[in-house]
Amino acid sequence: MIYDFDKPLNRLGTDCEKWDGLQKRFGAADVLPLWVADMDFPSPEPVVRAIAERAAHPVYGYPMRGEDYYDSFVAWEKKHWGWDVKREWCNYVPGVVCGVAASLMGFTAPGDGVMIMPPVYHPFRNTINAQGRRVVNAPMKLVNDRFEIDFEALERGAKEARALILCSPHNPTGRLFSREELTKIAEICERNDVLVISDEIHSDLVFWGKKHTPFAMVNDWAREHSITLMAPSKTFNVAGLVASITIVPNAKLRAQVDHMIGGWMHIGGGNIFGLVAARAAYAEGEEWYRQMLRYIEGNIDYLDEQLKKRVPQVRLMRPEATYIPLLDCRELTGGALGMTADELQQFMLGSVRAAMNEGTLFGAEGEGFLRINLGTQRANLEEFVRRLEKAAEKLPIRF
Ligand SMILES: Cc1ncc(COP(=O)(O)O)c(C=O)c1O
Missing domain, CATH: 3.40.640.10 (Type I PLP-dependent aspartate aminotransferase-like (Major domain))
Known part of the structure; x- marks a missing residue:
């Protein structure tokens, strides 16, 4: 079976933390949710079927x-x-x-x-x-x-x-x-x-x-x-x-x-x-699993390439594992801009309209980083890059 990981799926109203919990966690319901570690893809068909049969x-x-x-x-x-x-x-x-x-x-x-x-x-x-x-x-x-x-x-x-x-x-x-x-x-x-x-x-x-x-x-x-x-x-x-x-x-x-x-x-x-x-x-999940890995690999490549081309001061720390890697934003927090960790998060929420986990959540060593969730439809990452590029143009120092 071929799974279509590009297919949009509305998760709003499904009691899901990632989408339904945006207002509570970030104070804004209309930001792109690229946080908490679950994926926006349907589970493997055999899993959905097994649950339905038991239900x-x-x-x-x-x-x-x-x-x-x-x-x-x-x-x-x-x-x-x-x-x-x-x-x-x-x-x-x-x-x-x-x-x-x-x-x-x-x-x-x-x-x-x-x-x-x-x-x-x-x-x-x-x-x-x-x-x-x-x-x-x-x-x-x-x-x-x-x-x-x-x-x-x-x-x-x-x-x-x-x-x-x-x-x-x-x-x-x-x-x-x-x-x-x-x-x-x-x-x-x-x-x-x-x-x-x-x-x-x-x-x-x-x-x-x-x-x-x-x-x-x-x-x-x-x-x-x-x-x-x-x-x-x-x-x-x-x-x-x-x-x-x-x-x-x-x-x-x-x-x-x-x-x-x-x-x-x-x-x-x-x-x-x-x-x-x-x-x-x-x-029975092997087929889905293999296809999902290839899709996430595509997401990693996509984001890496697009950031390098369009917003080079934000860099993807290419993961060897996990779909929730770090974005290296130290060019925004250090250097001439000198944003604090809070200001970086406010920039992402207020100007980019995207919700990610603060690097400092994971310890002081995470300062200057954000954690992004790549377990999502490519279109969401395309939208993220578009928004980031546009917001970055308005920063005091142009990229
Ligand atoms: C490293 C790690 N451990 C545990 C969990 C959560 O596990 P559980 O929901 O089974 O407690 C996560 C979820 O993101 C995780 O990244």
Whole structure:
């Protein structure tokens, strides 16, 4: 089946955060929504069909995941990333952030240090703080305009941390970590006895045939000292169905994670539609998935080329993974214009009429950057470039 990712789709009035939540989040309902990480494309047809078929049965009682529930996910991991996940390592968690929070609750105590690598997905910091743990920053560093892991900062941070929340691939820098980089992280964590909570929600969103390496695969220590979190939500655009997965090879760790999610919080039941969607997505979503990746690659190329040609002072940080890369706006915030982070956001909202996430949301390291969502119809990106070009002409210094 050929999917038409260019086809316009009106999401207004569907209780969706990205479009219906604009007024609340940005104070303007008529701006182009290029924020929050979901895509404006319909989910794969087999997913839509599976949900419709299940919805046709009018009893929506407690769901149960059968023995074979994880088979399609296990096969997916093997096929795409060569990871031999055992069915018994897997369990349900509603959301990935919820899995991160449960892991922190289970394995750290108030006051413990928890390391993150900013600029990074902001709920990590929020949940560490909310649980009275201590944020230990090991910031990524800009090397030749590319964010790289700062291994010295990681080594320093590991000495005062009980756990590392790894974001791999890394949101918002779009970095896909190599096996060598992940092995170095594992060695640092092993030396310092740091548990790794590996958020791999973006692991399927890697471009141009590159390969994701699951952290637990890099060596024996990593397998036995990590909790991996994955989900169909980004891959197949089903974030609203809350059906994420914990993968914990170490039986002792697994028992504790399962206890936190199933026993302590009693949130291991799940949603009947998430269950049928996840199973169908991993089993039958491949065709859609491949076409979606090609479309996003086209979006990346389009935006990159157009910005270079028409608004060269705003640069796309080309992502290796994730459809939510950074726009480098440091020529607007630095130099002669010298906009503050707030002024940059006001320029985008007020003059360009586009809503993106502020880089500073992800940490101070995000200053001068905005995060843009490329999981949308190309026409929306064309409109964005048109608006940006026009607004830029009115800035005191012409591009
Ligand atoms: C790195 C990362 N982790 C987790 C999430 C959210 O996961 P969930 O909705 O399953 O909690 C996102 C969403 O953007 C994300 O980018």
